[in-house]
Amino acid sequence: MPKKTAPDSTRRSEKSRRAIYAAALDLIGEVGYAKATIEGIAARAGVGKQTIYRWWSSKAEVLMEAFLDLGEQSHEQSGGGDAVIPDTGDLAADLKSVLRATVDELLDPRFEVPSRALAAEGVVNEELGRAFVAKLLEPSLQLYVQRLRTAQTAGQVRAELDPRIALELFVSPLAQRWLQHTGPISYEYTDTLVDYALHGLAPR
Amino acid sequence: MPKKTAPDSTRRSEKSRRAIYAAALDLIGEVGYAKATIEGIAARAGVGKQTIYRWWSSKAEVLMEAFLDLGEQSHEQSGGGDAVIPDTGDLAADLKSVLRATVDELLDPRFEVPSRALAAEGVVNEELGRAFVAKLLEPSLQLYVQRLRTAQTAGQVRAELDPRIALELFVSPLAQRWLQHTGPISYEYTDTLVDYALHGLAPR
Numbered sequence: 517m518p519k520k521t522a523p524d525s526t527r528r529s530e531k532s533r534r535a536i537y538a539a540a541l542d543l544i545g546e547v548g549y550a551k552a553t554i555e556g557i558a559a560r561a562g563v564g565k566q567t568i569y570r571w572w573s574s575k576a577e578v579l580m581e582a583f584l585d586l587g588e589q590s591h592e593q594s595g596g597g598d599a600v601i602p603d604t605g606d607l608a609a610d611l612k613s614v615l616r617a618t619v620d621e622l623l624d625p626r627f628e629v630p631s632r633a634l635a636a637e638g639v640v641n642e643e644l645g646r647a648f649v650a651k652l653l654e655p656s657l658q659l660y661v662q663r664l665r666t667a668q669t670a671g672q673v674r675a676e677l678d679p680r681i682a683l684e685l686f687v688s689p690l691a692q693r694w695l696q697h698t699g700p701i702s703y704e705y706t707d708t709l710v711d712y713a714l715h716g717l718a719p720r
Numbered sequence: 721m722p723k724k725t726a727p728d729s730t731r732r733s734e735k736s737r738r739a740i741y742a743a744a745l746d747l748i749g750e751v752g753y754a755k756a757t758i759e760g761i762a763a764r765a766g767v768g769k770q771t772i773y774r775w776w777s778s779k780a781e782v783l784m785e786a787f788l789d790l791g792e793q794s795h796e797q798s799g800g801g802d803a804v805i806p807d808t809g810d811l812a813a814d815l816k817s818v819l820r821a822t823v824d825e826l827l828d829p830r831f832e833v834p835s836r837a838l839a840a841e842g843v844v845n846e847e848l849g850r851a852f853v854a855k856l857l858e859p860s861l862q863l864y865v866q867r868l869r870t871a872q873t874a875g876q877v878r879a880e881l882d883p884r885i886a887l888e889l890f891v892s893p894l895a896q897r898w899l900q901h902t903g904p905i906s907y908e909y910t911d912t913l914v915d916y917a918l919h920g921l922a923p924r
Contacts, residue, residue, distance in 0.1 A: 548754075548844065550752075632843050632844050633844055635843050635900070636841070636843040636844045637840070638900060638901065639836050639839050639840040639843065639899050639900070640752065640836050640837055642901055645900060645901045646901050649900055649901060649902050653900070653902065654902070657902075664921075671923065672922060672923075673921045673922060673923075674921065674922070674923050677916065678912070680903075681909070681912055681913070681916065682916060682921050684892075684893035684896065684897075684913070685889045685890075685893065685913070685916055685917060685921070686889075687896075688888075688892040688893040688895065688896040688897075689885070689888035689889065689892040691892065691896045691900070692888065692891075692892040692895045692896055692899075693888075693892075695839075695843050695896075695899055695900075696839065696842060696843070696849060696853055696857070696895070696899075697842065697846055697849045697850050697853060698853050698857065698858070699884075705885070708882070708885055709885070709888070709889070712881065712885065712886055712889055712920075713889060713916075713917070713920065713921055714920055714921050714922045715920045715922060716916075716917065716918055716919045716920025716921075716922075716924075717868075717877045717878060717881060717886050717889070717918050717920075718876060718877060718878070718918045718919060718920075719875065719877075719878050720920075720924055
């Protein structure tokens with residue numbers, strides 16, 4: 517199917533929107549969430565601040581959409597497709613492949629610098645933290661919930677487990693190492709987490 | 721053995737030191753790490769800033785010791801004893817009891833408010849983050865390493881596992897929920913983490 521050509525005004529808006537997202541992410545990465553302002557984002561994007569207020573009502577809202585857009589771009593670059601965790605029948609392999617992609621993302625400066633600024637603010641600003649988790653983090657975690665439910669149906673994960681807690685055994689260690697610099701992050705590390713979580717620490 | 725009586729000058733110093741720790745923790749909790757200054761800590765503690773510089777060379781150093789002191793106080797209040805994880809022979813019970821104490825600590829405002837300010841700064845300030853992890857967090861994690869090693873010797877944890885990674889399966893989920901407000905924290909939750917981590921997600 518041929519791609520529709522957007523009318524000029526839409527293309528211009530799209531360009532401004534992308535420039536504003538980039539400016540917002542750059543600015544928060546440089547000065548932190550608290551010191552980033554709508555005025556600062558407008559100046560950096562080369563637009564008037566009214567342009568920003570026409571589309572968004574607050575700094576938090578611009579940033580939320582900028583991060584959503586960043587996530588979509590990163591998803592498209594990594595091959596696109598549906599935003600689900602693969603189901604090859606091999607649960608360990610599927611989880612490992614998604615966690616390896618997360619390692620790449622966490623170590624990509626375009627993602628890392630603004631994400632750290634946002635995460636830092638979320639630690640001390642519960643309202644903002646919860647809003648961003650609900651929009652940006654929880655939807656990804658729900659993909660693991662779905663994959664673990666499928667695995668429960670297939671008899672590969674114990675049926676009585678709560679998948680929303682179970683996923684934390686391999687997701688949260690990576691998150692903590694990234695957030696708190698408590699240890700190195702690598703494919704080998706996340707592969708190990710999946711193996712430990714699936715098989716457990718106690719001998720079988 | 722009778723307790724030694726400290727000479728007057730030592731008692732005065734001890735009192736100032738405690739006042740400075742309290743002021744430092746209050747201030748960082750109120751204004752955040754970046755905006756807390758030695759001057760601000762001195763003013764709040766009712767001492768001259770030279771008093772602070774006599775004992776510490778930087779804001780980071782005062783805060784580091786203030787947090788260490790807070791941890792010691794909290795440890796003494798919870799019954800004191802050696803800073804190790806109990807070894808009753810029941811690994812699950814031992815891990816659960818320590819994690820329950822951590823839940824209490826994380827939800828205690830005296831600990832929570834300044835700790836969040838420090839953790840937030842550590843997310844964006846890698847040098848500070850690493851320094852505080854090395855002094856404040858890693859020593860506690862090493863207690864889990866020791867307990868897991870004992871369990872390996874007793875055949876209760878698989879011998880081939882790296883205990884420094886294994887502990888993250890039950891410690892990091894709690895840390896992430898606390899840091900990022902990704903879910904509620906309770907004894908039931910941490911008990912569940914221990915059970916999932918020890919027995920694994922896959923059926924046995």
